Amino acid sequence: MTVVHIVLFKFRAEVDETHRQTFINQLKTLKTLPCVKDERLVVGGPSITDPIARSKGYQICLLSFHHDPAALAEYQASSEHHRVTSQYLWPYAEDVTRFDFEVDEKDEDSFQRSFGLLIITPQHQGLSQNLRKTLFQRFKMPTLHRFEHLSKPKFLNGLPNNTIFAIAILIAVNAIVWIAVAIVLHFHPALISPAALSYVLGLRHALDADHIAAIDLMTRRLIASGQRPATVGTFFSLGHSTIVIVTCIVVAATSGALRDRFDGFQRVGNIVGTSVSAAFLIILCIGNGWVLYKLVQRLKAVLQDRRDRAQSEGFAEEETQVQDHFSFEGGGVLTRVFKRLFRVIDRPWKMYPLGVVFGLGFDTSSEIAILGIASIQAVQGTSIWLILVFPILFTAGMCMLDTTDGALMMALYTSNAFSRDVVAILYYSIVLTGITVVVSAFIGIIQLLSLVQNVADPKGHFWDGVSAIGDHFDIVGGSICGVFVIVGLGSIFLYKPWRRRVEKGKPTSTQQPLIASHQDGVASTPSPLTTPLTTGDQPGDYIGVQRVV
Known part of the structure; x- marks a missing residue:
């Protein structure tokens, strides 16, 4: 079974374009984590190229796939993940919604049934058709997903x-x-x-x-x-x-x-x-x-x-x-x-x-x-x-x-x-x-x-x-x-x-932690991306929906 996480969120109106671009660049650092490089966990996103026009305000779609719960734990415990969520997302986000699916990737019908529950969820009736197509195309790829988990020879590790x-x-x-x-x-x-x-x-x-x-x-x-x-x-x-x-x-x-x-x-x-x-x-x-x-x-x-x-x-x-x-x-x-x-x-x-x-x-x-x-x-x-x-x-x-x-x-x-x-x-x-x-x-x-x-x-x-x-x-x-x-x-x-x-001649000392401006009152706040899975009674292998406002 594969656990799939889909995170949709939007920034507050006053957040400028510089921060949005910085956030996107920071998301890319998640792909440098060992669990991602070893392909025990696959991270995709942001997948919306023109988010404001396509997603009715939901500006980012972040996907992750994993088979190994230990890989997810390593991913969520990393400093990179904490920095992205607590410094660049949580203080600026207006609306965050997370979907968790447990899907048999060998059964494409199961894949599609589970995804269908996402697009008919009442909170997301406003999602545009373009966003649904984008999500579906990124989500419905069991064959490619298995291919991405294949181990590569060492001499090819540096190549995408x-x-x-x-x-x-x-x-x-x-x-x-x-x-x-x-x-x-x-x-x-x-x-x-x-x-x-x-x-x-x-x-x-x-x-x-x-x-x-x-x-x-x-x-x-x-x-x-x-x-x-x-x-x-x-x-x-x-x-x-x-x-x-x-x-x-x-x-x-x-x-x-x-x-x-x-x-x-x-x-x-x-x-x-x-x-x-x-x-x-x-x-x-x-x-x-x-x-x-x-x-x-x-x-x-x-x-x-x-x-x-x-x-x-x-x-x-x-x-x-x-x-x-x-x-x-x-x-x-x-x-x-x-x-x-x-x-x-x-x-x-x-x-x-x-x-x-x-x-x-x-x-x-x-x-x-x-x-x-x-x-x-x-x-x-x-x-x-x-x-x-x-x-x-x-x-x-x-x-x-x-x-x-x-x-x-x-x-x-x-x-x-x-x-x-x-x-x-x-x-x-x-x-x-x-x-x-x-x-x-x-x-x-x-x-x-x-x-x-x-x-x-x-x-x-x-x-x-x-x-x-x-x-x-x-x-x-x-x-x-x-x-x-x-x-x-x-x-x-x-x-x-x-x-x-x-840099010769520059005074050096122990570098300060990367997270400073939002440390107070944020570090103890549960991240919307790290909320533990909650098993539900929904059909079609659907695990749960959480809405954070």
């Missing part, structure tokens, strides 16, 4: 489940594709070599620098909006490969006729694709440069504030108000323009049309090669259905590496190092943002120079160098991956020496 899931899915898809292709190639052994070459070309193309830069930059921007996107690379590469597949079909269908005119089509597509690619990367470079500037300013302000408090109070209180370290406030028209631009791509799937536009370029040897393979096979009389094997293998290889890149970048940007304190958050954000600014500037400039080459066809050693870089974008892309890894690991090793140096 959605990262592992995305990479595993693409590996499985690649395996299925190769099994199907192997059956086809068994009857057409002459196609083995071009099929293998097509797959390798897809892997190579995934490492092109414009892929790496676009995926990493947009992963960072989506994380800044509060998402955990593991499929940015998947949708980008699917969009990119759509153009390759369609063009391969057209080339194969028209055979030599289109092949003779393909040079003109390639030139136009190259100009369009390169223009969009260069503009996108340079705009993201400018936007991330502005973010970097604001992050540096904020880090200086935080360090100065800590020094001032250390001098005046004799100790440096640990930061507890961890706000969104990717956000950048202030500024005028420029800031608003960037916010509108980044809002256009606010979901991973919206990378698909961007990938389509990027794919119009046909500016790398791998894309030209795969089209050449399709054309040659068509001239030799190969069936169009067999020719489709080549772009499908190309797509499978490219999607796997691009998905891995995006998922690993998401894991890096959301690692535990980002959730310790505000100084660590800002430090790692500055390091990673600095890398993205340099990379996007470099690739964007190369793309612009390549565009000039396509239009004006200039000559000289400088332009020969630009052509050489463009012809080896796979090496540049692999180097970018290496730079991210090396600089990321280096920043981890250098963080503690840097922290000691910037």
Whole structure:
């Protein structure tokens, strides 16, 4: 049996947005508890992205699942849980309602019956349909719930489940594709070599620098909006490969006729694709440069504030108000323009049309090669259905590496190092943002120079160098991956020496407890989230409802 806790509550009207955001950030610290990391207890929430509009005033939905009562006891006894409830929730909450369910996760009907009692409870007739759908989708996942409790190998412990899931899915898809292709190639052994070459070309193309830069930059921007996107690379590469597949079909269908005119089509597509690619990367470079500037300013302000408090109070209180370290406030028209631009791509799937536009370029040897393979096979009389094997293998290889890149970048940007304190958050954000600014500037400039080459066809050693870089974008892309890894690991090793140096000379003493302002009269008050379960007589395995006003 699984015990499910659902907590709905709303803040008082006078509670400002800063406290609400701080509370959400503090909730995330609960996921660092050992019982949660060991997956003896699963915590989900807050699950309402637009709470005020969707939930009739109930602004937060916090879910937790557990099989082990000892895990619940450990969870409720933790200082993190006590801090969240007594310092950030209880003094500010107007209405708190808790539901406790005991459900057989193997019996989906039991799951749904128990949940049905929740949505018809008289106190919650006012809950909007959107909130009910949100709760139901988060609640009705027994299969995924069992998956989350599966133990991971030690070397995967640092990776979020959605990262592992995305990479595993693409590996499985690649395996299925190769099994199907192997059956086809068994009857057409002459196609083995071009099929293998097509797959390798897809892997190579995934490492092109414009892929790496676009995926990493947009992963960072989506994380800044509060998402955990593991499929940015998947949708980008699917969009990119759509153009390759369609063009391969057209080339194969028209055979030599289109092949003779393909040079003109390639030139136009190259100009369009390169223009969009260069503009996108340079705009993201400018936007991330502005973010970097604001992050540096904020880090200086935080360090100065800590020094001032250390001098005046004799100790440096640990930061507890961890706000969104990717956000950048202030500024005028420029800031608003960037916010509108980044809002256009606010979901991973919206990378698909961007990938389509990027794919119009046909500016790398791998894309030209795969089209050449399709054309040659068509001239030799190969069936169009067999020719489709080549772009499908190309797509499978490219999607796997691009998905891995995006998922690993998401894991890096959301690692535990980002959730310790505000100084660590800002430090790692500055390091990673600095890398993205340099990379996007470099690739964007190369793309612009390549565009000039396509239009004006200039000559000289400088332009020969630009052509050489463009012809080896796979090496540049692999180097970018290496730079991210090396600089990321280096920043981890250098963080503690840097922290000691910037805080050198600050007076230190035993830090004060984190809970101070509401300690009197609150610590002894039972937390609405820690009220013991009370068994009731309700049907459908429903345990109890408690309403705290």
